Amino acid sequence: MHADTLVRMVNDISEFFAPANPEAEAAVEVAGHITRSWDPRMRRQIVEIWQAGHADFSPVGRAAVEILAAAAARKAG
Amino acid sequence: MYSIDHTDLGTPPSTSSTMVNIELDGRPFAVPDGTSVMRAAALAGISIPKLCATDSLKSFGSCRLCLVEIDGRKGYPASCTTLVADGMKVRTESPKLTQLRKGVVELYVSEHPLECDGCPADKHCELQDMAQLHGVTGSPYLAGDACPPRVTAESRAVAFEPDHSNPYFNFNPELCIVCSRCVRACDETQGTLALTIQGRGLASQVAASAAEPFVESECVSCGACVEACPTAALSEKSLLTAPAPVQAVTTTCAYCGVGCSLKAEVADGKVARMVPNRAGHANQGHACVKGRFAYGYATHADRITTPxxxxxxxxxxxxxxxxxxxxxxxxxxxxxxxxxxxxxxxxxxxxxxxxxxxxxxxxxxxxxxxxxxxxxxxxxxHSPTGYGLKQTLGESAGTQAFTSVMKSDVVILMGANPTEGHPVFASQLKRALRAGTKLIVIDPRKIALVDSPHVVAAHHLQLRPGTNVAMINALAHVVVTEGLVREDFVAARCEMPSFDKWRAFVADKRNSPEAMEAVTGVAADVVRAAARLYASVPNGAIYYGLGVTEHSQGSTTVLGIANLAMATGNVGREGVGVNPLRGQNNxxxxxxxxxxxxxxxxxxxxxxxxxxxxxxxxxxxxxxxxxxxxxxxxxxxxxxxxxxxxxxxxxxxxxxxxxxxxxxxxxxxxxxxxxxxxxxxxxxxxxxxxxxxxxxxxxxxxxxxxxxxxxxxxxxxxxxxxxxxxxxxxxxxxxxxxxxxxxxxxxxxxxxxxxxxTFTGVSYEKLDRLGSIQWPCNDEAPEGTPTMHIDAFVRGKGKFFVTEYVATRERSTSRFPLLLTTGRVLSQYNVGAQTRRTSNNVWHSEDRVEIHPHDAETRGIADGDWIGITSRAGETVLRATVTDKVQPGVIYTTFHFPESGANVVTTDNSDWATNCPEYKVTAVEVVKVDKPLDWQIRFRQNRETRLPSRHTTPAAV
Incomplete structure (x- = not known):
């Protein structure tokens, strides 16, 4: 899927959770929302996009994808 | 003509739980207090003659056929307007009553043709029934030199011209007995008040609007008048061509989310007509122009029948x-x-x-x-509804039955236009409003309910598209800062940490009506007044539609609506609640x-x-x-x-x-x-x-x-x-x-x-027995659940969410200075696949763009001009309707015809939680053009020739 589309989706979710929570908690909420509602291929792809250094993540969005990446690594490893 | 299998009880039921003992023709009966003598008799199996009464309408007392004798009362009271009283003794039959009734029938017959053969109401005509019951085969006023000739058009000095203008029903004034059932149905059942009796005495005649043809009048073609008519003065055209129906099958409408119960009257395996089921729980015996009449698509020549x-x-x-x-x-x-x-x-x-x-x-x-x-x-x-209500209340569904609105003191109607999209609920809502319920409309457009006959909204918060969350937060700010929170409800029913966090958030000055005025475009004092009104009454209800959900913050607005309802204690009983008006039938x-x-x-x-x-x-x-x-x-x-x-x-x-x-x-x-x-x-x-x-x-x-x-x-x-x-x-x-x-x-x-x-107790057997069931239906609620969250929320404690307003990225700019929003019309349904293949096109044969006179004038656009609409996603061309229903800076269109290309210009922005598209906000520019785009012209031509080569034409890709 288009990288910009997925990043935008992450940032949109982050914009909801960020104002109500400290950044770390917001990131957990965002990661949880994505885990519950995104197809695994989209989650794999957003991690790859983050690993490739996409510049447009919001701070909470980036932190959320880091959580997803860690979870994926745990699952793989 | 009501459904062929309907047993009419004469007047509506009483809601009283107090029983009254009466004597009918010497036999004792107990009926609810407030019941008419006519209905009491009908419930006892005694059919009192009648013509102007029917159980869907308030008693009227004009035909004088339903006379009875009551011990201790003078004269012969009309049983439809006389309520039962404890100990009352009623005689429904006597030689004198028979004589009086027969005289009345003879008078009616004197002004009604007696050629019943071929009449669409033959064998279901109530006047015919009354004539047969009283042995009236003609009128004495029509025979003999001493009698005046039958009243004619000339003697009435009125035109008996039939009106065939409506595609679905005829009006034949010659068959009219001026019982006013049609007029009352338009008032009481539909709530449009399009019909009246014009003239006096023998010149009295039913008229639509100011004696206009039905199709050009204010009539919305709901068919309530046709269903209520006791003769064939108003009757379905389909009855003229189809065999007389012999069976009525109860089914459910396949159009909007109101889900009206209908009777499909059939003969020879074909539908002769569709009439509302008076016992229908969702529709209370009503229907709209789609469900009632627009079922012809089912047998349209365009149907695909072979794989x-x-x-x-x-x-x-x-x-x-x-x-x-x-x-x-x-x-x-x-x-x-x-x-x-x-x-x-x-x-x-x-x-x-x-x-x-x-x-x-x-x-x-x-x-x-x-x-x-x-x-x-x-x-x-409505995916944001599923998300938002599940998160806050614990269940992805509305909280009430439609009839709950009758117990509402105030209704907030947000992003919904029920007179067009959910017309039968709109009729229910209008009944409540005319009985005193106050209405707050939150909508960028001036929808009909803002100001229509006997309905004027207390407040219209005409906000800019895309600012729903700002508006909900501003309303909540007033509730929280002016002491309008139902603290006892919140403390008992909700998660306090989430409430405290939300309270602090909405109390912040940045969410005040004054701060949000620049965002929403709505004056702060109006927002404050609306919030006070909703929060200060015993029962406040919120109804909303796609104008809430189809935004980049659709889910946030649903969360905000639930927050507001919980904070004001407006969940868990009749008259309150959070009610999404669902779009499609299922x-x-x-x-x-x-x-x-x-x-x-x-x-x-x-x-x-x-x-x-x-x-x-x-x-x-x-x-x-x-x-x-x-x-x-x-x-x-x-x-x-x-x-x-x-x-x-x-x-x-x-x-x-x-x-x-x-x-x-x-x-x-x-x-x-x-x-x-x-x-x-x-x-x-x-x-x-x-x-x-x-x-x-x-x-x-x-x-x-x-x-x-x-x-x-x-x-x-x-x-x-x-x-x-x-x-x-x-x-x-x-x-x-x-x-x-x-x-x-x-x-x-x-x-x-x-x-x-939630479906454990549902079965076809139970559905047949009860008529319908509102889930949850299980051991705890064996006959269903009309009102949810009564003692506790489904999730346990209600949860509040902070709902920060985030402006959509789809903003107006110098290049795209207008905001396009979309909606529906009454006669067409969504993409129009069904209704476009019916005569509903008479009312809406093309999608148009509404534009404010100011925006039109600055662009040299006149009513009816073709205008090109360009967004970041694409362009299309539609005709303009210049109107102040929309505010300056906003244009509006429907999307019922594929050649309109409304979705060619909408973008792929979507709700953050559910990806519900942001249909309701698209930044555009419009310019006057000479004609539609080439693809639109081709499309329209193909449609008009009904795609004769549909089985052989490759896709245009």
Whole structure:
């Protein structure tokens, strides 16, 4: 899927959770929302996009994808 | 003429629980206090003659046929207007009463033709019944030299010109007995007040508006007057051509989410007419122009009745048998999965199909495809409702029954236009408003309910499109800062940490009406007054529609609405609540049945091992524990090559989904698209397999409406393609190697009931017995649940969410200075596939763009001009309607005709939580042009020639 589309989706979710929570908690909420509602291929792809250094993540969005990446690594490893 | 199987009780029921003892013709009876003598008699099996009375209308007392004798009372009271009293002794028959009644009938007959043969009401005419009952075969006033001649048009000095202007019913004043039932039905049942009696004495005559032809009048063609007419003065045109109906089958309308109960009156396997079921729980005996009359699409010549396949989109269609079509589809899906992986295919359930059919499609996808790539059209309408209400209250559904509104002191109507989109609920709402309920409208447009006969909104918060969250926060700010919170309710019923966090958030000055005025465009004092009104009454209810959900912050607004309702204690009893007005007939049901890619039936997440195990045991498969693709994700995945096959039942994505160019590119990229539809819809043009669908008249099943009300759909004619949709899905599953066997949809419902805790008590037997059931229906609520969250929320404690306003990225700029928003009209339905194939086009034959006079003038645009609309996504051309219904800076259009291309200009912005498209806000510029775009002209021409080469024309890709 288009990288910009997925990043935008992450940032949109982050914009909801960020104002109500400290950044770390917001990131957990965002990661949880994505885990519950995104197809695994989209989650794999957003991690790859983050690993490739996409510049447009919001701070909470980036932190959320880091959580997803860690979870994926745990699952793989 | 009411339904042929209706037993009329004369006057409406009393709501009193106090019983009164009376004596009728010497026999004792007990009836509720407030009951009319006429109704009491009818309940006792005694039929008192009548003409102006019917049990859907308040008693009127004009015909003087229903006279009775009552001990201790002078004269002969009319039984329709006389209420029972304890100890009352009534005689309904006596020689004197017979003499009086016969005299009345003779007077009526003197002004009514006696040629009953060929009359559409023959054998169901109430005047005919009364004449026969009293042995009146003619009128003494018509015979003999001493009698005056029969009253004629000349002697009445009025025109007896019949009015055939309405496409669905005739008005023949010569047959009219001026009982006023039609006028009262328009007032009391529909609430339009379009009809009146004009003239006096013998010149009295029913008139629509100011004696205009019906079709040009304010009449909304709901048919209430026709149903109420005791003769054939107002009667359906269909009765003139169809055989007289011999059977009435109770079924459920397949249009909007109100879910009206209808009687399909049939003869020779065909529908002669459709009339509202007076016992219908959702509609209270009413219907609208769509459900009542626009069912002709079911037998339209455009119906696809033979399966078709083709290898590529450039090949012509080839008609084949069911086995070949289904076998081909199954082989293709298996080939794609073998080549690209299990997740490379998926499907869409239909909110127009039954619960049972939707359940089977998601079961096929989860069990036979082996993934969760299932979604439904709720994705593009009320998915934020599912998310928002589940998070806050614990259940993805509205909280009330429609009739609850009668107990509301104040109604907030937000982003909904029920007189157009949910007309039968609008009639219910108007009844409440005329009885004193106050209305607050939150909408960018001046909808009809803002100001219409005997209905004036207390406040119209005419906000800018895209600022719903700002408005909800501003309303909440007033509630919190002015001491209007129901502290006792919140403390007892809600999670206090979440409430405290929310209270602090909305109390911040940045959320005040004054601070938000610059965002919403609504004066702060008006917002404050509206908030005080809603929060200060005993019962405040919120009703909302797609104007809430189809935004980038759609879910946030739903959360905000639930916050507001909980903070003011307006959940958990009649008269209050949070009420989404669902778009399609079974969109609630399709969601209930597990059509979302992350939820199994009953809104339970696929990752829940306990829930999954229940389904795995029942279905004999291992289920995927990960969420699947949503519709827009499927499009993206199709374009990147990871998604190659799709099974779509009854959903026209190519017309209904935003950014048409993007959708078309995705559909074109698929290797196998299987479309199951009753017509060659826009999406079918990109299909490789076309499986003909069946209309709601051709199958058994159930629909679930916006009140969570499950109602039966009953077959009244055989499926035109030979198979009902549930049978087709079953065959496809079997061809895929996953065994499915059901002999009847009732067995599917039994399986649903065995797997969904909220449906445990639902069965066809119970539905037949009760008429309808609002889920949850289980051991705790064996006959259903009209009002939810009474003592506790489904999730336990209600949860508040902070709802920060985030402006949409779709902002007006110097290049795109206007905001386009979209909606519906009464006569057409969504993409128009059904209504465009009916005479409803008389009222709406093209989509137009509403533009404010100021914006029109600065661009040199006059009413009726073609205007080009350009957005960041695309361009289209529509005719202009210059009107102040829209505010400056906002334009508005409907999307019922594919050549309108409304979704060519909408963008792929979507709700953050659910990806529901942001249909309601598109930044555009408009300019006067000479003509539509070439593709639009071609499309219109093709439609007008009914696509004669539809079986051989390759898709235009």
């Amino acid at each position: 078709m396949i083709r290898a590529t989109l450039s090949d012509p269609w080839r008609e084949v048998g069911w086995d070949e079509a289904i076998g081909h589809a199954a082989r293709e899906f298996k080939r794609i999965q073998a080549k690209y992986g299990k997740g490379a295919v998926g499907g869409i359930t239909s909110s127009r199909c039954t619960n049972e059919e939707t359940f089977l499609v998601q079961k096929l996808i989860r069990a036979a495809f082996g993934n969760n790539n299932v979604d439904t059209c709720a994705r593009v309408c 969109v609630q049901g399709s969601c209930d049945m597990g059509s979302f890619p992350h939820e199994l039936p009953g809104y339970r997440h696929v990752s829940d091992p306990v829930v999954r195990a229940t389904f795995e045991k029942a279905w004999g498969v291992t289920l995927d524990n990960e969420a699947g693709l949503r519709i827009p994700n499927m499009f993206e995945a199709a374009l990147d090559g990871s998604f190659r096959g799709m099974y779509i039942q009854g959903e026209d994505l190519a017309q209904s989904d935003p950014n048409t160019q993007h959708v078309v590119a995705a559909l074109t990229a698929l290797e196998c698209l299987v479309v199951q539809d009753i017509f060659m819809c826009e999406t079918a043009k990109f299909a490789h397999v076309l499986l003909p669908g069946s209309s709601f008249l051709e199958k058994d099943g159930t629909f679930t409406n916006a009140e969570r009300r499950i109602s039966r759909v009953r077959k009244v004619m055989e499926p035109l393609p030979g198979l009902a949709d549930w049978e087709v899905t079953m065959r496809l599953a079997n061809a895929l190697g996953y065994p499915m066997h059901y002999d009847h949809p009732s067995q599917i419902m039994d399986e649903i009931a065995s797997l969904m805790p």
